[in-house]
Ligand code: HEM
């Protein structure tokens with residue numbers, strides 16, 4: 001019997017609802033067979049003549065907005081802010097620069113104003129689209145657990161952060177909701193144009209769903225046309241959400257002793273992220289006796305499981321410091337910090353490309369587009385002309401599709417994989433204080449591993465579509481898919497039809513032409529909402545596409561996401577598999593890094609005793625629980641410096 005029963009768990013946490021105690025064993029008759037894609041398509045960078053694809057010379061335009069830093073070409077470690085990763089275009093991927101585009105922006109004035117329908121009319125109301133096409137229907141995913149969704153959000157926060165505009169061009173504050181929570185009669189142009197249709201069932205005047213538009217290059221005083229959105233984090237997959245995206249934050253998170261990151265001690269002497277103590281905009285627990293975490297990213301307190309995932313990374317960093325120090329006792333704090341950071345980023349990048357990307361895009365698609373890690377040896381294909389900066393169409397549409405996979409209730413699970421309690425997502429937005437009570441960290445971790453995610457489909461839990469950021473004691477909240485739709489327009493993302501062409505599908509002349517990817521029923525609904533097939537928002541069309549074999553995404557979202565993960569790999573000079581770079585690992589080190597798995601990272605950083613090998617897949621007879629002690633570990637001997 002491999003499952004270890006740990007009966008002395010205290011799940012008597014005050015948040016469990018005694019009304020919903022789940023005792024039934026985990027359903028393990030799930031489909032985890034490998035689904036092949038016989039004819040994987042190519043991402044735009046590898047396709048022949050993708051239509052509408054911007055040339056590199058067009059996309060370095062935004063570089064003009066930022067002074068060129070001076071780089072040390074011999075640096076062995078990445079900079080904290082991502083600058084100088086690319087020695088020719090040292091701004092590429094840097095935090096506090098601007099997102100990039102691979103297809104021309106579509107703003108009605110060519111500069112920054114929202115796209116309009118072909119007829120010149122306003123596009124349909126995002127909330128109307130949301131309630132018509134994206135209702136709450138409970139459909140569990142067949143294969144993936146909630147950890148897949150959660151890891152996806154980790155990567156999202158690692159690679160994108162927008163800021164809200166606060167003051168208008170005249171210097172006055174931008175007000176998108178009235179004090180009584182009603183929506184202003186005329187929403188200022190710097191607000192997302194989201195109103196609630198008066199005929200919506202349950203309509204209340206005192207509910208406002210709008211918010212500010214995102215800051216762009218014009219807000220920096222840089223007048224390029226069309227504008228680009230500002231990005232607050234490094235684009236690279238470099239765990240910036242743990243380490244910070246600027247030197248000041250990075251500094252504030254370090255102990256400056258033995259390479260370690262600051263932490264607080266919680267139950268059983270375990271490490272948790274340090275406390276910011278005071279309530280902030282991003283963490284609303286009003287009482288300073290409770291916990292709000294500080295990390296490299298402000299969104300760490302958005303909900304408990306994003307904090308759990310970030311705490312895992314924190315623990316991993318500090319464990320690696322201990323191990324490296326044992327091997328190299330003479331290394332000083334700076335050396336230990338940088339080497340642990342470099343190794344942790346490498347392990348995490350390996351998990352991204354070895355486990356996450358194939359689950360997201362399908363294994364055959366990933367392989368056909370050079371996204372799978374090599375089995376041995378160096379990859380020599382770093383491409384300094386490939387811009388790794390996060391693209392607006394990815395972050396404003398394609399990747400947000402995973403919002404569909406969010407579960408409204410999150411399981412807390414014991415070692416025997418019984419669900420002991422559930423927490424309601426909207427009870428815990430912006431508050432993470434439960435994470436370090438009793439056993440919750442481990443129970444939430446097991447919940448992520450065991451609980452199935454919601455299916456990638458047009459249905460969203462109302463926890464995010466009606467109750468997003470609900471304030472305790474309030475009955476309603478905001479609407480994430482409505483934001484997603486409005487955000488696409490804010491970002492100047494062209495319509496779905498343009499992405500069809502870019503990604504090798506036919507350009508639709510009629511709504512009917514969408515039926516190659518979208519069901520007839522949904523196409524009819526699109527035709528009832530939009531005036532013209534060219535009006536359909538990328539997010540909306542993409543969400544409705546049928547999924548590609550073996551992938552969690554449909555054709556165009558797969559295409560855009562594939563392009564993005566390609567750029568984050570081949571456009572990152574410090575990518576862990578590259579040879580011949582100043583930051584390259586030695587071959588014996590690289591072989592060890594390739595043993596990294598998410599199940600290893602989870603076992604290393606929690607007290608759980610057993611885990612499935614494929615950490616993104618639900619338990620099944622092909623993916624059973626095994627003891628953590630049986631998960632292959634890295635041997636850090638190759639990091640010993642005085643070896644002959
Ligand atoms: C419980 C889980 C999640 C919650 C509550 C959540 C919530 C949010 C919110 C409130 C925003 C800002 C929306 C806006 O103002 O435009 C956002 C943005 C975003 N989300 Fe999520 N999200 C979750 C999970 C995910 C997942 C699983 C992914 C992808 C795998 C994802 C990808 C993104 C991306 C790419 C953005 C854009 C980031 C930015 O523009 O700053 N999110 N999410």
Ligand SMILES: [Ca+2]
Nearest residue numbers: 158234236240
């Ligand atoms: Ca990053």
